[in-house]
Amino acid sequence: MNHLWRAIKLLFPLKKWLALYMVCAILLAAVSSAPLGLGNVLLYNLQQSVGQPNATAGSETADEHMPQHKIKAGKDAISKWANEYAATWFGTGSSLVYGLCICILVCLVIKGILDFLVSYLQNYIAMRLQMDATVRVMRHALTLDIGFFDNEKMADLGIRIYGDTTTLRTTAKVTLDMLEKPPYILFLLCLAVYLNWQLFLLGAVGIPIIVLPFLAFTRKLYKNTRKAIHTSIDMAQAGGQVLGGMRMVRAYNAVDAESENFAKLANRFTRFVMNKVVLRAIQRPLTEILLSLGAIAVMIVGSNQVLNHEMDLSSFLTFVATLGMLTSPVRGLLNTLGDIVEFVPSAERTFEILDHKPKIVEKPNAVACPALAKEISFENVTLDYGRGPIFRNLSFTVKKGERIGIVGRTGVGKSSLIYLLLRFYEPVEGALKIDGVDIRDTTFSSLRAQMALVSPDTFLFHTTIEENIRYGKPGASLDAVMEAAKAAAIHDEIMSFPEGYQTVTGPGGATLSSGQRQRVAVARAILRDAPILLLDEATSAMDTASEARVQAALDRLSVGRTSIVIAHRLSTVKNADRIVVFAEKGGIEAIAPHNELLTLSPTYKKLWDRLAGRGDDASTDELSVA
Numbered sequence: 001m002n003h004l005w006r007a008i009k010l011l012f013p014l015k016k017w018l019a020l021y022m023v024c025a026i027l028l029a030a031v032s033s034a035p036l037g038l039g040n041v042l043l044y045n046l047q048q049s050v051g052q053p054n055a056t057a058g059s060e061t062a063d064e065h066m067p068q069h070k071i072k073a074g075k076d077a078i079s080k081w082a083n084e085y086a087a088t089w090f091g092t093g094s095s096l097v098y099g100l101c102i103c104i105l106v107c108l109v110i111k112g113i114l115d116f117l118v119s120y121l122q123n124y125i126a127m128r129l130q131m132d133a134t135v136r137v138m139r140h141a142l143t144l145d146i147g148f149f150d151n152e153k154m155a156d157l158g159i160r161i162y163g164d165t166t167t168l169r170t171t172a173k174v175t176l177d178m179l180e181k182p183p184y185i186l187f188l189l190c191l192a193v194y195l196n197w198q199l200f201l202l203g204a205v206g207i208p209i210i211v212l213p214f215l216a217f218t219r220k221l222y223k224n225t226r227k228a229i230h231t232s233i234d235m236a237q238a239g240g241q242v243l244g245g246m247r248m249v250r251a252y253n254a255v256d257a258e259s260e261n262f263a264k265l266a267n268r269f270t271r272f273v274m275n276k277v278v279l280r281a282i283q284r285p286l287t288e289i290l291l292s293l294g295a296i297a298v299m300i301v302g303s304n305q306v307l308n309h310e311m312d313l314s315s316f317l318t319f320v321a322t323l324g325m326l327t328s329p330v331r332g333l334l335n336t337l338g339d340i341v342e343f344v345p346s347a348e349r350t351f352e353i354l355d356h357k358p359k360i361v362e363k364p365n366a367v368a369c370p371a372l373a374k375e376i377s378f379e380n381v382t383l384d385y386g387r388g389p390i391f392r393n394l395s396f397t398v399k400k401g402e403r404i405g406i407v408g409r410t411g412v413g414k415s416s417l418i419y420l421l422l423r424f425y426e427p428v429e430g431a432l433k434i435d436g437v438d439i440r441d442t443t444f445s446s447l448r449a450q451m452a453l454v455s456p457d458t459f460l461f462h463t464t465i466e467e468n469i470r471y472g473k474p475g476a477s478l479d480a481v482m483e484a485a486k487a488a489a490i491h492d493e494i495m496s497f498p499e500g501y502q503t504v505t506g507p508g509g510a511t512l513s514s515g516q517r518q519r520v521a522v523a524r525a526i527l528r529d530a531p532i533l534l535l536d537e538a539t540s541a542m543d544t545a546s547e548a549r550v551q552a553a554l555d556r557l558s559v560g561r562t563s564i565v566i567a568h569r570l571s572t573v574k575n576a577d578r579i580v581v582f583a584e585k586g587g588i589e590a591i592a593p594h595n596e597l598l599t600l601s602p603t604y605k606k607l608w609d610r611l612a613g614r615g616d617d618a619s620t621d622e623l624s625v626a
C-alpha cells in the first residue's frame, strides 16, 4: 500500500493538469446532458404550439408526499423554469426552434472539444507519469555503483525502466477514467437514499460481503502478477542471452535446447497470466452475484411494501432502476481496483530500484580533483569484491609523466587497479591519492575527466563509428575524429567501408572484428586527450602489424602524459619507465625498470626467459603474460 501511495505522489507535480482534467471531465458530463434538456424544451414548446395538452399536466390523485411525486414536482419546476428562460431568450415559435437548435449545435461542438480535451489530458497525464518515472529510474540507475550491474540481470533492469512504468501509465489511465465516475455514483446514491433509504441499506448489505472475497482475491492476484512479471523477465533475459550469444548457441549445437528452454518459460508465463485472468474472471461474476443478492432482497422487501401499500409502485420501479444504474459504475470501480492491485508489484519494482542507494557517492563537500602535478599513489590498498581480498596492503606511486607497466597472471587484480583509480569500486582499506588528495574527496567528473580508458572488453555503442570515437570528446570535429582514427591505425579501414565513418557498428560493435573494435576504442581514448592514460590490454585483439602501429601511436600519445599500461604481451611494457610485477600468488613482487627486474623479480625473469626461449623478436612477440 505504501508503494501505491508513493505512486500516487508521482501525480503531485502534475496536479495542475489533473485539476484541468477534472474540470474538463465534469464540464463534459454537464454538456453531454445539455442537448437532451434543450431537446426536451424544444419538444415541450412544439407540443404546446400545436395545441396538444401537456402530458405532465395530468390530474394528480396519489399521495403528494410520495417521493415519486416530489421528483415529478421538482422536474416540472425545472422544466417550467427552463421554458420561461428559453422564451425570454429566443421568443416563441420558429425563432425558438432555431435558437434551441443553435444551442444544441453549440453544446455538441463544446462536447466534442471537451471530449478531445478529456481524452488528450487523460493520455497526457498517464504518459507524463510514465515518462517522469522512467527518466527518474534511468537517471537513478546511471548513478548506481558499477558493482550493482555486475549482479543484476540486464533484462530485469530494462523491464524496470520501461515495462514496469508502462503499467503505471495504463493504470493511471483507467484510474483517471474512473475518476469521472464518483460524482455519478454519488448522484445515484443520493437519489436511491432519497427514494427509500431503508431499501437502499438493504440493497447495500451486499457491498461489505463483496469486499471480503475481493480482498482474498487481491492477495492471490498480487502474487500471481509478481510471478508473471518475474517469468517475463526470465524470458526477456533468456531471449536476450541466446540472441546475444548466437554464435556460441550455433557452435555448440544448442539450438534445440535453447528453444526448448524458452518454450518452457513461455508456458510458465502463460500459466501465471491465465491464473491472473481466471482470478479476475471469477471476481467479476462473484461481484455480480453478491450485488444481485442485495437486489433480490430489495425486490422481496420492496414488493411486499408495495403489496402492503407502504410504497407506491412507481417509486419502487424508480428505485430499482436507480440501483440497476448503480451496478455498472460500481462494477467499473471494482475492476479498476483489480487493475490497481495488478499494478502494485510493478510499483514495488520501480520503487525498489529508486530506493537502491549507491555506496560509492560523491561527498557533499567533494572538491575538484587537482590536475595531476606530482603523483598518483596507492596507499595500503586492500580490495575485496565480497569473496575475499584480491590483494592486500598494496602500495606504489606513479610519478607524473611516468609510463608504468603492469604484468601478472590473469585474475591477479591488474584491471581492478584501474577500476579503483576510476572509482568504479572502492578499496576496503587504504586510499588512492592524486597529489595527496584522496580520490574519495573529489568529484567524479573532475577525477574521470583526467583519464582515458581503453579496456579489453572494448565496448562500442550501436551507432556510427564517428559517434563512437567522438564519445571520447563530445563536440569534437570530424577532422579531430579522423586524426584520432589515423593515430589508432583504423582510418584506412574505416574509409574502405562503403559508408566510411557513418558505418553503424551494430550492438556492442558486432559488425567489426575485435581488432577493429579495439582500434576504434583506442581512437576514442586518443581523442579524449586526457593527462592520464589507462590502457588495459589495449592491443590484445590486434594482429601483429596493427599492434605495432597502434603501439607506436600510443607511445607517441603517452609522451608528456602519465600512463598505466596493463600488458598483454611483455613487449608492450618492456620500455616502460617502471614495471609493477604481480607475484603468482598475488600482491606486488617488485617495481622496477625492465633491466633491474630481470635480477629482482623471479616471476618477471621466468616470463622473460619463456619469451627468450622461443627465440622470437621481443618487440613483436605474442607470448601472453598469463
Ligand SMILES: Nc1ncnc2c1ncn2[C@@H]1O[C@H](COP(=O)(O)OP(=O)(O)O)[C@@H](O)[C@H]1O
Residues within 6 Å of the ligand: 147, 150, 385, 390, 408, 409, 410, 411, 412, 413, 414, 415, 416, 417
Ligand atoms: N566485479 C567483480 N565482482 C567480483 N569479483 C570480481 C569482479 N571483477 C573481478 N573480480 C575478481 O577479481 C579478481 C581480479 O580481477 P581482474 O582485476 O580483472 O584481474 P586481471 O585484470 O589481473 O586479470 C579476479 O579473481 C576476479 O574473479
Ligand SMILES: [Mg+2]
Residues within 6 Å of the ligand: 414, 415, 416, 536
Ligand atoms: Mg584484466
